[in-house]
Structures are given as structure tokens and as C-alpha cells.
Amino acid sequence: MNLDEILNTLHISEQSGHVISTEEGIILHNALLILQNENHFRKIFFWGRIFGTDNDYYLAYGYRSDALHDRIFYYSTNCLNWGLLPSPTEYAKKLTPLCTVKFQGDPALVLDVLLEKDEISFGAPLQEPQVKKLKEEDRLSATIFFINQEVLTLPRGALFKRADGVIVENLSFEGLTTLESREIKSFLHFRVPTQKWNTNLLTRDDYNYAIDFLDPLDTDIPEGCWLQNLTSSEDIVVLKSLYWPGMFFYHFLGTPRYGFLYFGNGIKCLDVPFFLNGLYPIYEDFFAGK
């Protein structure tokens, strides 16, 4: 979320119920400006808040030149003192999905992660249950990495790939139209693309090399794992992911204003296949005996 919008989050809360309180907003606004200045960031964004049982983590990121590859994350437990978030280690990336407890809010805390028998994240299946140690700071960094990979979102056209390969914000972005906003394809994953460069181009007829270099959301499975809602006034489109409850993306239609926020406990919800309801009319037919 852009710094300017931190102070006015109430009007985008219709679909999430969460806002940044005035005091929090003012502190964040100023603290992040100072952080931006110290790091010579071209732009700085508020990323979200991870609820811990004792303390909450606030996260922010900024970039110097490349909006996609140069992102640097900072975290804080009180909005005032910001610390650099370490880049996720392979070890933490393997252990984080196995953590079931909530974040506590102490970055120095060392967690015990229980690996069940036959767990295969570390190569060969384990012969017997094992306990591994994980520092909460590393877990936080791996969690942020996963959320960024999976659900950080952009409207199509918001980023622009310059001829020299550097990705910058598109100054001529004028926002999506109402019609475009109804298509999940108009939203792109804000991550280093995982598919071949032409895969995303070939799926649309009005492709543009400079814009369609990111993966669109329509390849995510199962269909329906993204909730796409218009607010009742039909001027803001809101995306939510079922995998990461608390993730929240908004875009003011017809304007270049968009943003991403995460207010959640930082645990991925793997129950999506069970709780999709009403998306499979075939089953209804089946139960009706057709």
C-alpha cells in the first residue's frame, strides 16, 4: 500500500473489516518516510501486519530502481524501530509450512518444529519423528516470501518493463475499466514470473510485451481460489485469496490507485478444497439425482 493511503484506509475496509488506526497510520507514515530517506528508496510501501499472540509484526518494503527485483523488506514490532528482514533461507522455507503454531511476536524466539515420520521436505522420508529448530525471524521472512510468491497482486498495466529490462511503475497507467475488472486475467502476480516469457503473451489477443511479462492469476488452482468482489458502490475491485485469509488487494477502477495489504496470522490455509461451497453445480445435479 502506498504511503499516501495509509492515513485513509476506512473506505477500502468494506470487504475486509480491517483498517489502520489513526495513531498507527500517523506513526507508520512518518517512520516509513524516515526509513525511505535512510535507504534512498525511490518508493516505499506498507505491506501489512502479521498478528502474533504477544506482539504484531508490521512490514514494509521499498525499492531503489527496479520495482520487482530490488524490493527490500523491513519489519517492526512497534512501527517505530525497523529492522531489515533477512532473505529467506532454504532451511526456513522447508520448515515454515510445517509450523502450525501462531507467530508470537518475538523475532529472537526459537521454535521447535516437529517433523512427522515419513516427512519428505528434507529429501528422503524420515525414519522417525524429528524436532528441528527455527528462529521466528527466519520463519517470518519465509512466510513473507511465500505470500509474495503466491498472492501479491497487481492490476495489468501497472508495471512497465523498459527496453533495458528494468521494471518501473507505469506512469501512463490509467486503471482498469469495470469490464476488465471482472476478468481474473486482468490481474497479475507481482513476482518474478515462473512461466516462460511467451506463455502469458499467447493467452491474450491484445498482448503487449512491456506489460504482460508477469504471470496472470487465472492459472492458479483450483478455480475459485480467488474471490473477486466489487464494493457496493462499484468503484473499487477487491481481490482476496482463500489460501491466505487476510490478504487483501484493492484497485480503484479507472484510476492508477491500487494497493495490497495483509492482515492475518501468517499461516497458509490448506483447506481450500474442502471449503469451496456452491462452486460446483455438477454436484448439486448429482444430489438432485440427475
Added chain:
Amino acid sequence: MINDINNTGSIIQVNAEDRDLGISPIPNDESEYVYAKSFLQKGSTVTGENLYDHLTEVLNKILSERPENVVDFFEEYSRKVKEKRFRPLTDHLEDIFVAPGRYKLANRLMPLLKPLAPDEPSTLDPEDLERADMSKNNMLELLFYFEHSGLGLPRTEMFCLTMSLRQLIRVAPIANIRFWGKIFGMQKNYLVVETQLKEEEYVKRNENYNVQEDNKIEDLALDQLENINKQEEEIAGEGEPKKIWDTLPPIPKIQYEEPPEPPSEPSGVGVNKKVYYVCNEIGEPWVQLPDVTPKQIRVARQIYKTFTGDLDQPIISYPHFPGTERNYLRAQIARISASTHISPLGFYTFGGEGMGEEEEMDEEMEAGNKTEVKENLRYDPVPIKDLTDKSMMFWVHHNLHILNQGRTTWWNPNPLPEGIDEELGEEEEKPTLLGPEPETGPPLLTPCSEDVTLDAIPAWSVRCSSGIAEEYAVAVVRSNFWPGAYCFATQGKMFHNIYFGNGLKFLAPNFSPTPLPPVEQDYPTGPEIMEIVDPTGAEEEAWRIAHLPKEKPTKLAAGEEEEPEEEEEEDEDEDEDED
């Protein structure tokens, strides 16, 4: 005229000289310009556009807009200009007015924004006309505290909600009303309002209570099923006695008996104490949710389904959920209310007026299960330091715990003389004889510090809304089991429980669906239905030889021809039996 002729003559002369000398002409600005311009103006053979006009337009746009670092986005600008040009100028839909997106919303909200019509003079008792107290339902005031706690809904929505509630209490017999929260569904969301109806209304609703018991309906259905089964058997019996049917065993009967279903609590009691109204969006009519049955609560605990936003959406799940999303929503609301509605210590008491705290405690001990709490008129606000204490000692539950049975009070499934449920004196003795131990939950007003922790996750997280200005701060409590359930308490006498979430409980290990029960046996195991190894060719041969008719050795050939057929028939019969 003469001059002109001379001039043209000289140009021709120069040109002639150049040609003669064979030297390239001296760069002539004007002609170069004309040449280049005519090249740029050459129309595309495909679209008829030309570069000259395009560049003019692009430069024009850039100069008028003067964006930063324009060279980086030059292509983008160029593309946009081009796109605009291809939009048809003669828009045939021009005359059709397309309503702006907010129009629908405006239409919905307008009725709320008009002043309410004055009350008509009525002959009814003024007490009957008394309406719910709205003084605590100023949503904008509530929003002020929500914002402190990091929660909120848009200001318009909150304001219109107040207006909407004001209209609701005029048309429904409501004694008490409160904004419960918002449940986010897949397509639409639910705004939920918690109400307590007037006494007469509860009496009216419970008049048919005994008649409409769910059990009876189920019994009826079972009876009908049995009848159908009997009829089928009769038909089968009356049919022509075929040879193979003699060997068929009777149709298997279902051995499984459903355990007796506890009756649902009457309106105004236990889980049905409150009545909930929901609507998808402000301005739509409020829909009353039906009362919840114990079975619905029990099944809701076993399934994990999101809400779609359509009250009539069937819930497709195992175990089967009795009802539609309407009932599921009601069951989830009951569960959320029961486990997350908390209040600061001392805000509610057990109704003993003019008693000291100690006396109240004694009374609590004596009564054991008190089901009613009353607002403590002499509530002394708990200081914020205590409210934000991590032990949660100063917060208490004011809603009854729901037992495993799906009720707040335990119902004895096997009372000795059938049908007498209400003789409490007897019931107290029976459990000792019969065995089933009555389930008990924590009594009302139990401190939250005694809540169970699940997998090292404490039930509650508590925050102070401000780190700087403590004198204005509110205490915010967040449920860790029901993400989205919050409670805030000001330093004055105000607190509010609110829920903004998707209506699902947090499960520390992931959700695992209930496994299917083991397959029931159709028939008792016996030789008829057991799987046995087919006889080999040699065995068949041996059997055939052993069964050769011996008395008629002369007609051996004919006997041989007949017998295998019989065998085959018998085999077939056996096969059918097995099937």
C-alpha cells in the same frame, strides 16, 4: 508576370547546370523537408493512417500532459493514442444512457435517508409499542472506537446501518438490538444484527414448540420408509413363486439406529436466546434467521465450508448438514457468539441487586448453572492496565458454553419412563442409574483466563490501542480461535463484541474431514455369501465322475449329455445368490 517568368527560367537553368555537371545538388532544406514530410504522410496500405499525423498527436499529448521520464514510456503513449483513434467516432450507443455504478446503491440508500414517518396514533397499549433502545446503537460512535482498534467499515455503511436498524425496530417486535458483525462470503457478505425479541413474541413462537419437534418429523419419515419396505416385501411375496427366489434371503434391514436426537432449545432459551437478522447489503430487507437445532450445531462443528452469500445455497458436505446456508449461518453465529462474547469483569452480574461481590460469588456457587446475567448498574470500570493484562483475568464470558450435544443445557437421552423429561427431581437421580454422565460446560461469567489453550495457542490476544496516549486508549481483545472476533472496552462503561471474518474457526492442524463409517454387513457371513475358490478343471472332472449315474450303464451317453447342463444351471444359481 515578367519577373515570374524570369525566375522560373533561372531555376530551370540551375537545374540544367547541375545535371550537366553531374554533382549531387546542394542540400536544400526546403526540398528535403518536403520530401521527408511526404514520406511520413504516406498512408499505411493497411489502415490508411500515416506516421506524420500520429507523431503530431503523440507529441501533442506529451507536451500537454508533460509526464516525467516520458522517454521510458514513449511506446505506451504512442499505443494509447493509436488505440483512441481506432475507437469508432460514431458511437451508435451514444444515445443510451448508462447509469453510473453508484446509481444502484443510491437507489437502495435513499429510502433510509428520509426522515421516519411520525407514529400513527394507536389504540394499543403504549407498552406494546415500546421500541428497542437505540441509544447504544450510534454506529458512528461505535466506528470511532472500531477505528482505534484497527477495525471498521466505510463511514457510509455504518451511518446507513444506523438508519436501517432504526427502521427495523419499527417493523419487528424487537426489545433489544445490537450490531453483531459482518461475515464475508464468496460472492456476497452478510451484515448480522443480534436482537432479543419481546417476551410475548417468544411466547408466541414457542406455542407450537412441542408439536413441531424434529424427532417427530424424522419418525414420520422413518415410518413411511418402513411402510414402503413392507409393501415391497409384500409385492415380492405375492409375485409368482419362481424357483430361484426361494433361495433368496429376505431383504436386509438397516441395523443402525440413530441415537435419539436432543430436542432443540425453545426460542428465547440457550442457543436460541437471541434472534438474528441478516442482509447482504445495507438497504436490502433484513431476513430473520431460523432457530438453530442441536444437530445443526454438531454438524457445523464437523464441516468446514465458506459462505457464498446466498441464504438458500445448499450445503454439500459429509456429514450431511440438515438445512441450507441459512441454517449453517445461524449455527456458526451461535458458535461464534458462545465462544467469543466476553465482557469486562463486573459488567454483568447474576442479577442479585444490592449485593456485594462476595455474596454474588457465593450465590454463583450455590446455583451452579445460572443462565441469566444482568447488567450491573453499579459497574465500576476496570482500569485499562488490568484490561490489557495478558492473563485475561479481567474478562469474562457472558454467553453460555455450547455442550457437545449442541445445547447449552444437557438433555438426558435415556430417561427411565419415556416422555417425562421435565420432572427434574427424577432426572437428577437417573444419571446415576443409567450411566450417561451429564455434560457440563463452564458456568457463566467464567474468566477468559480459564479458557483452554490449543496446541500452545492461547485463546486470546490483548492489545492496548495506543502506545502513546494511554488515557484515551481502548483495550482490544482478539480471539485466536475465531479469527475476526474482537472485543473492545473503553475506559468508560462501554464495550462491544464484534466479528469481521469469514465465519470459520482456526484449526491448528489442517481440517480433516470425518471419515466414512465402516461398511455395514448386509447378511450374516455364511457359506452362501462367502467367496470361495472356483473348482479347477480336474476337480470338476473328478466330481463328474463321482456323480456318474451307475444304475443305467447302458444309457451312459444320454446321461452325460444332460448332466453338465444341470451342473451349469446350479452354478448359475449359486452365482446369482452371491450377487
